[in-house]
Amino acid sequence: MELDEIKMAWQALDHKLERQNAINFQLLKDDGARRVRSSLRPLAWGQLAQMAFGVLFVLLAASLWMRAGSSPGRLPWHLVAAGVLVHAYGIAAIALAGCTLGLVRTIDYALPVVAIQKQLAKLRRLYIFGGIVAGLPWWFMWVPVLMVLAALGGVDLYARAPSLVWIGMGVGAAGLAGSWWLHHWSRSSRRPQLARTMQDGMTGNSLRNAQRIADEIARFEQE
Amino acid sequence: MGYTATMATEASRQERFAERVERHRGIIFKVANTYGHHPDDRDELAQEIAVQLWRAFPGYDHARPFSTWMYRIALNVGISHVRRAASRHEHAVPLDVELHDIPDDNDADHESDQQVRALHRFMARLHTLDRALLLLYLEEHTYREIAEILGITETNVATKVSRLKQRIRSEI
Secondary structure (H helix, E strand, O other), X not given: OOXXXXXXXXXXXXXXXXXXXXXXXHHHHHHHHHHOOOOOHHHHHHHHHHHHHHHHHHHHHHHHHHHHHHOOOOOOHHHHHHHHHHHHHHHXXXXXXXXXXXHHHHOOOOOOHHHHHHHHHHHHHHHHHHHHHXXXXXXXXXXXXXHHHHHHOOOOHHHHOHHHHHHHHHHHHHHHHHHHHHHHHXXXXXXXXXXXXXXXXXXXHHHHHHHHHHHHHHHHHHO | OHXXXXXXXXXXXXXXXXXXXXXXXXXXXXXXXXXXXXXHXXXXXXXXXXXXXXXXXXXXXXXXXXXXXXXXXXXXXXXXXXXXXXXXXXXXXXXXXXXXXXOOOOHHHHHHHHHHXXXXXXXXXXXXXXXXXXXXXXXXOOHHHHHHHHOOOHHHHHHHHHXXXXXXXXXX
16 A cells, blocks of 8 residues: 555544544633643652752751861761761752753753654653662662761761671662662563563663663654 | 733633634644544543643744644654653553544445554554654645654655655555
8 A cells, every 4th residue: 555545544534533522622721731730740849859858968968067167076087978978969869850850841842843852851861860869879878877867966876886887888788789680680581570570660671761762762863 | 900901811812722723623633643542542642732732832933833833742742642651551552543443424434444544553553753754744744844843854754754655565
């Protein structure tokens, strides 16, 4: 069959479709659009929550610096390191969420299709990358957070129980390595069921999907 | 007084919008039927397209063709809709071809229905962007218009249309 032969049949669809479909314009009136959930809105709320989370960590680190400034002795190196880690984590969480929100704001569906789909693919990758950056460090992050919280309560956790800190770091390293190994092990073709379950639960597949979409757009643009 | 004036402007904007969308409403239905999976999904998609059009309307440049603006938004919403559904199900959701059947009382239309059905089956196998290109071609847009809506070069459009013609010849 030739494409041009089908054109006529396709155009005859117009009146049939009109008969079967109706747009509820009433929904658009009285600012009714607000009632229809935007697909990007949950993403924006998630990023705002991540920013608030980041601010909390920056405030935590700032409290440590202020306390150090007002006390006579110098802050021990391990507390400085813990404070820097907490501070850096907070800033990274805010920055990534800010970048994602900035990108959400630039999405204008009236721009050419390929340009917008590229922007959406970029947004998806940034969102997933942000999730990984915010989530994975928690194998370790709980240790410096605990140290900073203890220091704010007047307790030097490392001085009191150095083994807790080192064991915590060891568990973190083992956990991170275990996550990586489990992710790869589960993707073996001999375990399709487990692979599917893991794919559902981990971001690796989402990241791959996002990359696949980006590649598909790039191919479409170049061919 | 200010409030009344604002309400009047808003009402006039709604009127202008509804009038223009009514004139080109076929675009919404065709895109929704191309990217929706089943009747409820298509209704939802048509409504989502209408909402996005309404939201984007204040930014519409009146010097440019309304249909081009409408196609861009409708296609962007349609493609994003398919991608969201695919990522929810972790695999591409094919078009429900049987549910795309549009019954008609007129037997003379039987052949064209068969052709459209075959075409829908073919479209369901295409990538979302290729589907958009084919839709625009079937709607008799020029290569220049297709290039403008999709944001690719005219040469690229010509190459892709030629490949699609070959595929249709061999696959339908």
